[in-house]
Amino acid sequence: MNEKKINMPDLSIDLAGIKLKNPIMTASGTFGSGKEYGEYVDLNRLGAVVVKGVSLTPWKGNPTPRVAETYGGMLNAVGLQNPGVDAFMSEDIPFLKKYDTRIIVNVSGKSIEEYCGVAERLAEADIDMLELNISCPNIKEGGITFGTDTKMAALVVKEVKKVSRQPLMVKLSPNVTDITEIAKAVEAEGADAISMINTLLGMAIDAKNKRPILGNVMGGLSGPAIKPVALRMVYQVCRSVKVPVVGMGGIMTGEDAAEFILAGATGVAVGTANFTNPSATVDVLEGLESYMKHQGFSSVGEIQNAMKK
Amino acid sequence: MKTMKAAKVKKHGEIGENCWSIWLEASEIVDEVNPGQFIHVKLNNGEKLLPRPLSICETDTSSNTLRLVYAVVGKGTEALSQVKTGETLRILGPLGNGFDINQSASKSIIVGGGMGIPPLLELSKNIPGKKEIYLGYSSTPFLLEEFEKQNADIYVSTDDGCFGYKGTVIDLMRYNNAQGDSLYSCGPKPMLKALSGWAEKNKIPAQVSLEERMACGVGACLVCTCKVKKENENDWKHQRVCADGPVFRSQEVVWDE
Incomplete structure (x- = not known):
């Protein structure tokens, strides 16, 4: 197959019944609702824009500093600052609808009622998919407390499925002993797709001033530093569930994206790379296309099945 | 679409104690700069992933260059300080909103503290009318020659008293009975907080640049x-x-x- 040169590979994918023009998405929280990157990226070229976490009421987020750079990555502790679902629906959805890309909305909450409330409000919105955020490490209640407990994860998925109208993708936390257990539990309750991984809980300390760097003390680690962990977990989960997986964690290049697809992912998301270069999503897309041409892949599905033992 | 652009280093060196000046060729950016804006500077190697946000000190449209003046405060700026003339960095900008210049002010007050001083140079060049410029340093001043070329009254304070008035820049303003109908400032947060109080008391609209x-x-x-x-x-x-x-x-x- 390596000898075969492909001129126009088909990059489209099917994600839980939704057709995406290519597997490149944005990682929630790194791309706002797309507006801020509109000057740097032709949003029409993205498979989907996964927007920043949306909650039922406006959230102010955590105190600053909210970011600390670490070797090969960064810690963030934003705490899901957002204007609430009503402002999101009136301002951000109309903006994104001007583009030919899929809209995936990250749903955040502190309780099952709040998650359901957001999903219910979004049921009437013209969007393509929900991403259930049960893995944010930066809020005191909700978030990760749902994503690190198998029973809680299953329960919130079950309840949100009752009120949601769009396919439900569940974003998993890597801060667990066995991620496949959580993946199987959410699949059993009706999750239509899984996205992973959220950030790894970490910490940075200022040795000179003898204090934590982040205002929230701890934060979520992202960037190339976490790619090996993310790849391992995507590989494990893809062998444990039947629903499609969107892989992410330190993707900087097209080849990084290909590695996640080789591990079994259907789609991929670009996160921290957006901060190092605002055109990163499109660069990853072009890199993946070039990889497929050189490797003789005519479709994304072929990459998914190409991993040698 | 806007993108990060390659920028060649034209001149780079230390101009004071832990105070570095770098001139970058940035043809498409220079014309767009408003005083108070910044650029993102991405190093081509080194351990840092994120670009460094650095305020624009001044621009020179005749040579299509812009100048950044910075201090080494961590590993990112340390790596930047090692970059040689002729090398290329990647930059994004101009970013953010600059100062909103009051064109009808009869007299403006400009106040800078430490590494908040550099962006005030381009601002000073663009402010019409009379100007009082207050510059506060911890010790030895930098960029003073450049500020002295502006048509303004310059007042300097240092924490250790090695140059000018000994004390804070706000003490100096009080001592000097600073007057104007618009105030522009950049500096450390405690200074900006005190300045905000001073401006409120004296009923002068003030703009502050935060970090x-x-x-x-x-x-x-x-x-x-x-x-x-x-x-x-x-x-x-x-x-x-x-x-x-x-x-x-x-x-x-x-x-x-």
Whole structure:
């Protein structure tokens, strides 16, 4: 197959019944609702824009500093600052609808009622998919407390499925002993797709001033530093569930994206790379296309099945 | 589409104690710069992933270059200080909103402290009318020659008294009975907080340029927020220093830290 040169590979994918023009998405929280990157990226070229976490009421987020750079990555502790679902629906959805890309909305909450409330409000919105955020490490209640407990994860998925109208993708936390257990539990309750991984809980300390760097003390680690962990977990989960997986964690290049697809992912998301270069999503897309041409892949599905033992 | 651009280093060196000056060739950016804006500077190697946000000190449209003046405060700026003339960096910008210059002011007050001083040079060049410029340093001054070329009254304070007035720049303003009908400032937060109080007392509208740790620089990631008062409400909201600022009206900032 390596000898075969492909001129126009088909990059489209099917994600839980939704057709995406290519597997490149944005990682929630790194791309706002797309507006801020509109000057740097032709949003029409993205498979989907996964927007920043949306909650039922406006959230102010955590105190600053909210970011600390670490070797090969960064810690963030934003705490899901957002204007609430009503402002999101009136301002951000109309903006994104001007583009030919899929809209995936990250749903955040502190309780099952709040998650359901957001999903219910979004049921009437013209969007393509929900991403259930049960893995944010930066809020005191909700978030990760749902994503690190198998029973809680299953329960919130079950309840949100009752009120949601769009396919439900569940974003998993890597801060667990066995991620496949959580993946199987959410699949059993009706999750239509899984996205992973959220950030790894970490910490940075200022040795000179003898204090934590982040205002929230701890934060979520992202960037190339976490790619090996993310790849391992995507590989494990893809062998444990039947629903499609969107892989992410330190993707900087097209080849990084290909590695996640080789591990079994259907789609991929670009996160921290957006901060190092605002055109990163499109660069990853072009890199993946070039990889497929050189490797003789005519479709994304072929990459998914190409991993040698 | 806008992109990060390659920028050749034209001149780079230390101009004072831990004070570095770098001139970059940035043809498409120079013409767009408003005083008070910044650029993201991405090193080609080194351990740092994120670009460094650095304020624009001055521009030279005849040579299509812009100047950054910075201090080495961590590994990122340390790596930047090692970059040689002729090498290429990647830059993004200009970013943020600059100062809103009051064109009809009869006299303006410009106040800088430490590494908040550099962006005030381009501002000083663009402010019409009479100017009083107050510059506060911890010790030896930098960029003083450049400021002295501006048509303005220059007053200098140092913490250790090795040059000019011994004390803070705000002590110096009080001592000198500073006067004007517009105030522009950049410096450390405690200084800006005190200055905001001074401006309120003297009923002078003040603009302050804030600093915060950043990631994206374009307003998406929400890490560089500051607290800003809500209009007509006894409440505040987080605003983005990179995209809503870095320049804010001093009376809208919540100075609680």
